[in-house]
Amino acid sequence: MSSALRRYANLNARIRARLARLPGRRHLETLAAYPDEPSLRRELAAVGATAELDGVLAAFDVVLALLDGAARDVVESYRARYECENLKVLLRAVELRTPYDEVRPLLYAVGDLGSGDRAQELLMTSTLVDAVSLLPPVPFGLLLRRHVRAAGAAGAERFRLESVAEREVYERLWERVGRLDTRDRESAVRVLGTKVDCVNLGRAARLRVYHALAPEEMLLYAIRGGRFLGSAERAVLAEAPPGRWSAALAHTPYRFVLGEAETPPALELSLERLLARETCRELSRNPFCIGIPLAYLILEETLAADLRRLCEGKRFGWSESRILEGVAIERGR
Amino acid sequence: MFRVSPMCRVLLLVPRADLDAAIDEVGALGALHLLDLAGREDWVGGVRASDVAESRRERLDALRRLEALTRFYAAPPPRGLEAAPLLDVIDVEQQLGQWSAEMESLRSERTQLRDEIERLEHELRAVRALAPSSVNISAVRAMRFLVGECGWLEQTEVGRLEESLARIPHRVVPLERTAEGQLVFAFAPSRERETLERALRAVGFERLELPADASGIAGDATRPLEAKLEQAQAALRELDERFERARHDLALPLARARTAIERSLLSLEAQALAQRSESISFISGWVPRTQVDALRAALRRATGGRCYVRVEEPQSIDSVVTRREAVPILLRNPALFRPFERMVGAFGTPRWGELDPTPLVATAFWIMFGLMFGDVGQGAVVAMAGWWIFRHIPRYRDYGVILMECGFSAVAFGFAYGSVFGREDLLPALWFRPLGDVARLLRIGIAFGLAFLSLGLALSVLNSILRRDWAAAWWGPQGLLSASSYWIGAALALRWLASGRMGVRAGVAAALLGAPLALLWAMRAWTELREEREDGSGGSGLVAAVLHSAVELVDLIVRSIANTVSFVRLAAFAVAHAGLLVAVFALAQTVAAAPAGRLWGFVVIVAGNLVVIALEGMIVSIQAVRLVYYEFFSKFYEGSGLAYRPLRLLPHGASKEQA
Numbered sequence: 001m002s003s004a005l006r007r008y009a010n011l012n013a014r015i016r017a018r019l020a021r022l023p024g025r026r027h028l029e030t031l032a033a034y035p036d037e038p039s040l041r042r043e044l045a046a047v048g049a050t051a052e053l054d055g056v057l058a059a060f061d062v063v064l065a066l067l068d069g070a071a072r073d074v075v076e077s078y079r080a081r082y083e084c085e086n087l088k089v090l091l092r093a094v095e096l097r098t099p100y101d102e103v104r105p106l107l108y109a110v111g112d113l114g115s116g117d118r119a120q121e122l123l124m125t126s127t128l129v130d131a132v133s134l135l136p137p138v139p140f141g142l143l144l145r146r147h148v149r150a151a152g153a154a155g156a157e158r159f160r161l162e163s164v165a166e167r168e169v170y171e172r173l174w175e176r177v178g179r180l181d182t183r184d185r186e187s188a189v190r191v192l193g194t195k196v197d198c199v200n201l202g203r204a205a206r207l208r209v210y211h212a213l214a215p216e217e218m219l220l221y222a223i224r225g226g227r228f229l230g231s232a233e234r235a236v237l238a239e240a241p242p243g244r245w246s247a248a249l250a251h252t253p254y255r256f257v258l259g260e261a262e263t264p265p266a267l268e269l270s271l272e273r274l275l276a277r278e279t280c281r282e283l284s285r286n287p288f289c290i291g292i293p294l295a296y297l298i299l300e301e302t303l304a305a306d307l308r309r310l311c312e313g314k315r316f317g318w319s320e321s322r323i324l325e326g327v328a329i330e331r332g333r
Numbered sequence: 334m335f336r337v338s339p340m341c342r343v344l345l346l347v348p349r350a351d352l353d354a355a356i357d358e359v360g361a362l363g364a365l366h367l368l369d370l371a372g373r374e375d376w377v378g379g380v381r382a383s384d385v386a387e388s389r390r391e392r393l394d395a396l397r398r399l400e401a402l403t404r405f406y407a408a409p410p411p412r413g414l415e416a417a418p419l420l421d422v423i424d425v426e427q428q429l430g431q432w433s434a435e436m437e438s439l440r441s442e443r444t445q446l447r448d449e450i451e452r453l454e455h456e457l458r459a460v461r462a463l464a465p466s467s468v469n470i471s472a473v474r475a476m477r478f479l480v481g482e483c484g485w486l487e488q489t490e491v492g493r494l495e496e497s498l499a500r501i502p503h504r505v506v507p508l509e510r511t512a513e514g515q516l517v518f519a520f521a522p523s524r525e526r527e528t529l530e531r532a533l534r535a536v537g538f539e540r541l542e543l544p545a546d547a548s549g550i551a552g553d554a555t556r557p558l559e560a561k562l563e564q565a566q567a568a569l570r571e572l573d574e575r576f577e578r579a580r581h582d583l584a585l586p587l588a589r590a591r592t593a594i595e596r597s598l599l600s601l602e603a604q605a606l607a608q609r610s611e612s613i614s615f616i617s618g619w620v621p622r623t624q625v626d627a628l629r630a631a632l633r634r635a636t637g638g639r640c641y642v643r644v645e646e647p648q649s650i651d652s653v654v655t656r657r658e659a660v661p662i663l664l665r666n667p668a669l670f671r672p673f674e675r676m677v678g679a680f681g682t683p684r685w686g687e688l689d690p691t692p693l694v695a696t697a698f699w700i701m702f703g704l705m706f707g708d709v710g711q712g713a714v715v716a717m718a719g720w721w722i723f724r725h726i727p728r729y730r731d732y733g734v735i736l737m738e739c740g741f742s743a744v745a746f747g748f749a750y751g752s753v754f755g756r757e758d759l760l761p762a763l764w765f766r767p768l769g770d771v772a773r774l775l776r777i778g779i780a781f782g783l784a785f786l787s788l789g790l791a792l793s794v795l796n797s798i799l800r801r802d803w804a805a806a807w808w809g810p811q812g813l814l815s816a817s818s819y820w821i822g823a824a825l826a827l828r829w830l831a832s833g834r835m836g837v838r839a840g841v842a843a844a845l846l847g848a849p850l851a852l853l854w855a856m857r858a859w860t861e862l863r864e865e866r867e868d869g870s871g872g873s874g875l876v877a878a879v880l881h882s883a884v885e886l887v888d889l890i891v892r893s894i895a896n897t898v899s900f901v902r903l904a905a906f907a908v909a910h911a912g913l914l915v916a917v918f919a920l921a922q923t924v925a926a927a928p929a930g931r932l933w934g935f936v937v938i939v940a941g942n943l944v945v946i947a948l949e950g951m952i953v954s955i956q957a958v959r960l961v962y963y964e965f966f967s968k969f970y971e972g973s974g975l976a977y978r979p980l981r982l983l984p985h986g987a988s989k990e991q992a
Contacts, residue, residue, distance in 0.1 A: 146487070146514075147537045160535070216528055219497040220535040231496065239500070 008288040011066045015296045018062070019283070022303055023049055025329050028310065032323045037314040044307065051307035053108050057082070059300040063293045070179045071290045074188060077173040078297065080139065083111035084169045087140055088162050090122050094131045095158055099123070112136050128156045139172075140165050159211055163203065163221040170196055174225030180290065187282065187291025193227025194278045195298060198271035200229055201245075201254060204237040205264040215239045228252040272328040276302050302328050335688050338621045338663040340977070342368075342650060345616040345632060346641040352614040356603045358635040359616070360596075360982025364624040366661040367980050368617045370608045385601045392422070392598045398429050399594060403587055405436050406580045411588040420593040428590065432583065439576055446569045453562040456544040459483070460558060462516050463541075463551035466508045471548045480526045482533055484540040485514040494519070494536045501525045513539065596982050603980050619661045619977070647685060660685035661977035669738070670695040672731035680962055681972020686799050688792055690970055694961055697785055699742040701957040704777070705906040706739075707746030707767070708914075710754035711946050716740025739954075754942050755914030767904075767911045774904040776830070782900025782964070783823050786893075789968030790816035796969055808856035810889060811968050818849040819893050850886060857882035896964045902956055910949050917941030 023031070027047075034040040044050060060079045067075055086107050093103045100123050104116070112118050118136075125131045132148050135141035147164055148156045174196060177188045200223050207213045207221060218238035229237070229252070236248040246259035257274055261267035275298060282295035306327045313323035343365070347355040359365050463470070463483065473481050486494065488510065494517075495505055501521055508516040519538075521529040533540070547554035607616045620628050625644055632640040652658035662682045664674050666689070673695040683689050706712070719736025722729050747753065751762030767774050794813050797806035808814050825842055829835045835842050861878040917938060925934040966972070 143537070146539065149539050150534055150537045152540070154534070164537070214528065214531050215500060216497040216532040217535040220493060220532060224493070235499070 005288050007066060007068075008290075008292070011063065012287045012292055014062060014066065015292060018059070019296065019299070021048060022299070023047065023307075025327075028306060028327055028329060029324060031307075031310055032313070032320045032327075034314065037311055040311060040314050049303075049307060051304060051311050053106075053304075056297075056300050056304050057108060057110060059297055063297060067290075067293070070176070070181070071184060074173070074176045074180060074192075074290065075293065075297070077169075077176045078192070078294070079110060080172070081166075081169050082108040083113060083139060084165050086111060086113040086119070087135075087165055090119055091128060091131060091158050091161060093123055094125055094128060097126070111139075128158060128161065132156065132161065139168065143168055159207075160221075163207070166199075166203070167221060167223050170199060170223040171225060174223070177225075183286070183288075184290040187286065187289040188294060189227055191279060191282050191291050191294040191298065193225075194275055196223055196226040197229045197252075197254065198268075198275050199223060200226055200234070201237070201258070202264065202268040202271055205242055205267050208237075208242060209264050228254070269326065269328060272302060272305070273330055276328050276330065335692060336665070337683060337685075337689050338623070338665045338977075340619045340647060340660050340663065340685075341622050341625055342645045342647065342653075342660075343618060343620050343625065343628065344643040344645075345618075345628075346643075347614050347616070347632065347636050348639055349609055349612055349614050351636040351639070352604060352607065352609075353600065354635040355614075355616070355632055355640070356600045356980075357982060358631040359628065360600065360603065360980050362624070362627055362631045363979050363981035364620050364628055365616075365618040365980055366620070366977050367603055367606045368619065369606045370615055370617045385605050389598065389601050389605075391426070392594055392601065395422075395426050395429055396591075396594050396598070398433060399587065399590055402429070402432055402436055402583075403591075405440070406576075406583055406587070408580060408584040408587050411585040413585060414588050414592075420589045422593045422597040425590040425593045428586070432587075435579070439572070439579070442572055443569070443576075446565060446572060450562065450565045450569060453558060453565060455542060456547070457555065457558045457562060459541040459543055460547060460551050460554045462509060462511060463543075464555060466551070468508075468518070468551045469549065470543055470551055470554060473543075474548070478523055479520050480523050480529060481518055481520045482529065482538070482540060483508075483516070483518050483543070484533070484538050485511070485516055486536055486538045488515045490536050491515055491517065494532060494538075497532045497536070498529070501528055503529070516541075599980065599982055618980075620979075621663055621977075653685070659975040662974045663977040664689050664691060666691050669734075672734040672738075673698065675731055676958065676961070677972075678976065680966055680970070682974035682976040684971060684974040687796050687971070687974065688799070690792070690966070693788065693792075694965075695738075697961060697965065698957050699738055700781070701903060701960060702739040702953055703742035703746035704781070704903050705953040705956065706743045706910055706949060707750040707907065708752045708754065708910070709744050709747030709760065710752075711942060711950075712740045712743025712745075712747050714740070714942075714946055715743060715950060750911075752911070752914075754938070755911075755918060755945075767907045768915070771904070771908055774907055775901060778900045778903035778905075779897065780827075781903060782897045783827070785900070785960075785965055786896055786968060787816070787820060787823070789965045789970075790819060793969030804860060808853055808860065810885070812853075814849045814853040814856070815889060818846060818853065821845050821849070822893075823897070850890075854879075854882050854886050857885055896967070899964050900960065902960070906949075906953055906956055910945070910953070913945050913949065914941070917945065 031040055031043060034043060041051075049055070057079075060075065063075055064072060064079075089103060089106045090113060092098070093100075100116075100120050103119065103123065107114050107119060109115075113122070113135075122131050122134055125134060129148050132141070132144045135144060143164060144156075144161050147161060151157070151160070173192065177185060177192055180188055204218060204222065207218055213221070215235075215238040219234060222234045222238065224231075224234075228249075233249060233252070237245060240248050242258075246255050249255055249258060253274070254271070257267065257270040261270050279295035279298045279302075282291045283299075285291060306329050309326045310323060313326065345355070345359075460470075468483075473483075491505060491507060495503075498505070498519075498521070503519065503521045503525070506518040506520070508518060510516070519529060519533065544554065544558060547558070603616070607614050609615070625642075629642050632642060647653045647660050650658065653660055662685065664671075664677075664683075666674060670692045673691050676698075677683075677689070677691050677694055703712075706715075716737045717740070719733045719738075719740055721733070722736060723733030726733070748760065749762065749764035750767055751757055751760045752766075753759045757766060765773060790811055793809070793811035794806050794816060797803070797809060797812065802809075804812075806812055825835050825837075825846065837845070858875075858878040858881070861881060862875065865878075918941075920941065921934040921937040924930055924937050927933060
């Protein structure tokens with residue numbers, strides 16, 4: 001047995017054990033029936049699930065500990081998205097002058113910005129330009145500073161900086177995927193390619209609907225990479241209005257999703273469900289490749305997001321059915 | 334020694350017109366600890382507080398402006414400040430306006446020049462970047478149907494830009510690759526200007542600003558720009574020189590201005606404490622008895638003899654006798670003990686009528702340090718370090734003296750222990766060797782503790798007598814009854830430790846020890862009952878009073894034993910010191926077996942000694958301070974007095990004020 005096979009076998013065993021403990025759809029429905037948020041959180045604690053940010057990062061630690069080489073690079077690059085999430089949270093906080101104490105629970109303990117010192121330093125600034133000037137050169141400092149300079153007197157808009165940073169993270173991830181061996185690359189494209197497509201579609205909808213960007217700008221903020229969305233599809237997303245996307249992308253599995261959703265959040269939820277289905281399918285494929293850990297990580301992320309939605313729904317006093325409408329996991333115990 | 338400087342309270346009456354001059358003279362003398370007169374002197378009905386708020390605001394504003402100037406000029410330390418005459422604060426305020434205007438002019442000139450240089454550099458960078466491609470700037474400017482933008486973007490973004498502009502006719506022409514990225518010219522039809530600009534912004538395109546007056550081939554435009562840049566840089570250099578000259582020229586005036594403002598502020602603080610009637614100002618304060626005549630003379634000088642000084646002895650002041658008013662304390666000790674006033678002051682200032690413990694603290698500290706750190710060589714090193722600090726760091730002169738004294742004590746005990754840098758074979762021990770007789774060292778530690786604590790108890794009794802607090806002197810927690818039971822107990826314990834017998838029968842010993850304790854118990858209970866009756870609280874009755882005093886008694890006994898045993902640390906640290914040095918020599922011996930072993934052995938001994946001096950020296954000092962503060966002071970010293978802080982208006986430099 002080669003070392004790669006042995007490693008994946010070991011990882012697969014660990015992941016299967018952890019998957020068995022994850023709450024499924026039926027469990028989520030039971031949780032949605034809890035009377036209030038505190039009782040829900042108590043139940044979550046009792047079953048060892050968590051809606052907090054560190055739960056997902058712990059799953060990454062488990063996977064990373066058993067990987068090396070190009071496969072490990074891919075997972076690390078995938079985790080780097082949380083550095084981007086930290087950046088987005090901090091830029092918003094700078095713009096809204098939010099104090100550090102309120103921001104702290106929203107930061108993932110990953111990368112430079114996840115550390116208290118750097119985040120606090122950034123929150124001392126009062127403008128996006130100042131905040132960007134304080135960022136470490138990599139992964140985002142140099143890139144965002146260039147865009148701030150390019151914006152010149154017009155001033156840097158937060159959503160543009162966020163879009164550029166997010167694009168950078170996903171394109172770097174896609175570049176790492178390209179370095180995998182054939183078997184791993186195929187499975188990574190199935191999982192991460194679908195993920196990148198979903199992100200691209202969601203971002204395109206938001207940039208078009210909420211920020212009314214012109215096609216050339218849409219194209220520049222689009223992520224180059226993905227499973228079904230190539231340059232032709234990206235051009236369609238940039239130029240055609242969202243209502244015509246479904247027809248224009250009829251050859252992709254996203255056609256139904258694009259046809260049903262009416263708003264960007266609804267589209268994102270549908271895409272999340274589609275991604276969850278794809279990851280579940282991947283879990284039943286070849287156990288000796290990177291697809292399994294990637295699918296598991298995406299499933300953990302989806303589940304954590306669902307649990308957060310449950311808690312938030314309970315906090316706002318929503319009905320059980322309304323809460324479950326927003327849950328992405330559709331199957332399972 | 335032991336007693337503080339006698340103080341007198343004075344009331345100074347001066348004409349209102351002479352108040353400023355009087356405060357200046359009194360401040361220059363530096364002897365008057367000011368008192369706030371408001372509400373203190375009943376007989377001065379109808380007087381008002383001096384209104385200095387407005388003047389104070391003005392001075393503080395002037396000080397802020399001065400600080401801004403000092404920061405701006407980063408003024409170097411002034412020379413000749415001591416010899417410079419005092420400035421008038423009114424002149425200072427006028428000059429501040431002039432200096433501020435000069436500073437603003439310099440600052441704005443500098444900013445303009447720097448902005449100009451930055452713009453020229455940017456333009457020059459643009460023209461230089463275009464020069465190798467021989468771009469015709471005039472031709473680019475003359476385009477009517479095309480719009481062209483030149484600038485840098487990431488090499489990897491060129492393709493992305495091309496893709497985003499695919500919908501419109503366009504041309505992206507890569508030129509040079511520089512440190513800033515890929516230099517490109519992007520062209521599009523004029524009607525697509527907005528599309529092009531949106532795309533360039535989203536791709537992170539850093540636009541290259543061409544100089545407004547440049548024309549022809551890019552390479553030809555560099556020379557005129559370089560000339561302009563050189564000119565601007567020369568102007569900035571000249572401005573920097575002007576600034577540097579101003580920085581040095583203003584150092585002394587700024588320092589003098591600061592002194593004048595600070596003095597004026599202090600004087601205003603003093604005036605705020607004074608009261609005034611229609612024509613007279615009243616100042617009150619405490620002054621050392623020896624300075625009364627000097628104060629009188631100073632006032633006469635300031636007022637031309639039109640003044641009145643009333644002097645009162647503390648014993649004759651009712652508020653002092655009844656402890657409603659504190660007398661400021663000026664300690665008075667010989668030079669050898671004076672540095673230890675800091676140690677006493679850090680705990681607290683003695684109260685008026687209390688003994689000054691500084692000489693005892695100093696003596697005990699030397700002995701304890703020597704006992705724990707006895708070594709001729711290391712003591713000499715400590716003393717030399719103290720000498721160096723004494724000579725070269727005036728601010729820490731007191732610490733230098735303490736180090737020298739402790740060093741000499743360590744040398745003396747080093748001879749007693751026969752130890753030189755840890756070697757015990759060079760000198761005979763005049764007394765004994767610590768590691769050779771640890772039991773003896775322990776006995777010495779305990780004996781020292783007994784003597785030291787007994788001294789504390791005696792001082793407590795003496796302080797109570799000086800305060801005429803007879804109850805505390807007899808049956809206070811550290812009174813005569815408590816002290817006598819401690820001494821009897823100590824004597825019996827020492828006898829038993831020395832010979833295994835107490836020398837008296839157990840019954841007699843119990844009676845000797847029990848009698849003062851029983852009396853103390855009874856008197857404490859009686860005092861509590863009496864106090865309850867006096868304040869009319871009724872209290873909790875006889876049983877509770879007896880129980881309270883019993884608990885107090887047990888606490889007193891336990892604390893006395895703990896305080897005494899605490900002095901075992903003297904022996905423990907002396908043994909640790911000697912033990913550490915033994916370890917250093919053992920290590921040196923081990924190393925000596927290696928190649929070049931003798932050299933390495935020597936290095937180990939030197940380094941080991943240095944570590945021991947630094948580490949042990951610090952630990953031993955901390956332990957000695959601890960024993961003084963917690964064991965000795967807790968017996969008699971309250972340290973709740975008021976430190977003497979006279980108004981002091983120094984001619985220049987740091988002015989000190991009364992807190």
